[in-house]
Amino acid sequence: MFMGAISRDGLDIARRSREIVREKIRKVLGKDIDKYSEWEMKIIERVVHATADVEYAKLIRFKNHPIEKGIEGVKSNCPMVVDVEMVKVGIRYNNIVSFINDKKVYEIAKEEGITRAAAAMRIAKSYIHGGIVIVGNAPTALFEVVRLIEEEEVEPRLVIGVPVGFVKASESKKLLHSIDVPFITTEGPKGGTPVAVSIANGIVELSRGKMV
């Protein structure tokens, strides 16, 4: 089983894609490739594979041993808190938490005048503490995660913060760099569901010693 492929056709596509992806990343990163660990390269490869966008090789940032922390979390079956259902169904992990469609989220969002995505993170506080939190879409969710860490002493093992968009996404990701937490993020407006999902699945597979 390789990236979900069970047929020879699927396996063949996945393998050839892996080779092409590696070659493209090598070209884009040049000498900078030596700055990345083997595990980091595997995560970068997954993101480029999932998006067919080699620019991500230059955009992804790792800080405070995030992959190691993520693997520890997965091995202890810690919760993964995600921002939206699309991210949830894409990750192959059995302890994923999402409150975006919770009735309470609507109420809190309306009462407090915050987005549903932010309200969903506020509700998920006790799962984020000691868990892995993954924001693939709404910058407001990532702002709320940072607030929880700074103001409410919430300590996630790992933040995968890759919201997408031209408004506030870059800012929310810059904020991550200012706090002392293990994180993986992308510079600039790019990010999104496939980026979040491929990083998370990469960590899950590394924790099982499975990723080739």
Added chain:
Amino acid sequence: MFMGAISRDGLDIARRSREIVREKIRKVLGKDIDKYSEWEMKIIERVVHATADVEYAKLIRFKNHPIEKGIEGVKSNCPMVVDVEMVKVGIRYNNIVSFINDKKVYEIAKEEGITRAAAAMRIAKSYIHGGIVIVGNAPTALFEVVRLIEEEEVEPRLVIGVPVGFVKASESKKLLHSIDVPFITTEGPKGGTPVAVSIANGIVELSRGKMV
């Protein structure tokens, strides 16, 4: 309600993003912008909004009145057949069909030596006929859709064919251009779940006269 936003914060982000997206598309397309209809521009805007990647403005192709056909389909509540669960949960529509996790799909894929994604399309044949079919990930699913159209007289109202990847995705999308079916696609390796989802949601909203 605008792109799912219920709070002032969310609305504000969505509106400012829309303005930035329009400006970026204008710069990238230049005079070519006149080649697109108002509806096509709305779909392009959605995709660029969802991916924060303005290159899509140059990559999206519309052929044989696909938006009109899609709107007709949505108004008659025709099935939308999708390739993976991530695409399914992202689309706001109440008649979505997906066989990727069906037990039969595993069996057919193993027996016939095809991918699960292709097997899922084969099983969905009767839904694809008269329905809207959406491939956001596996090129092999799109190859199978083209085969069903060419060899088994299956007639979808619309094919949204935006698989992603460096192997076979471009080829599968080129094939679409060779058959007589309404379709929306992207040139080259780029595509994926957010592209598929934003095109589909754009058509759903246009059919309800909702999209600003």
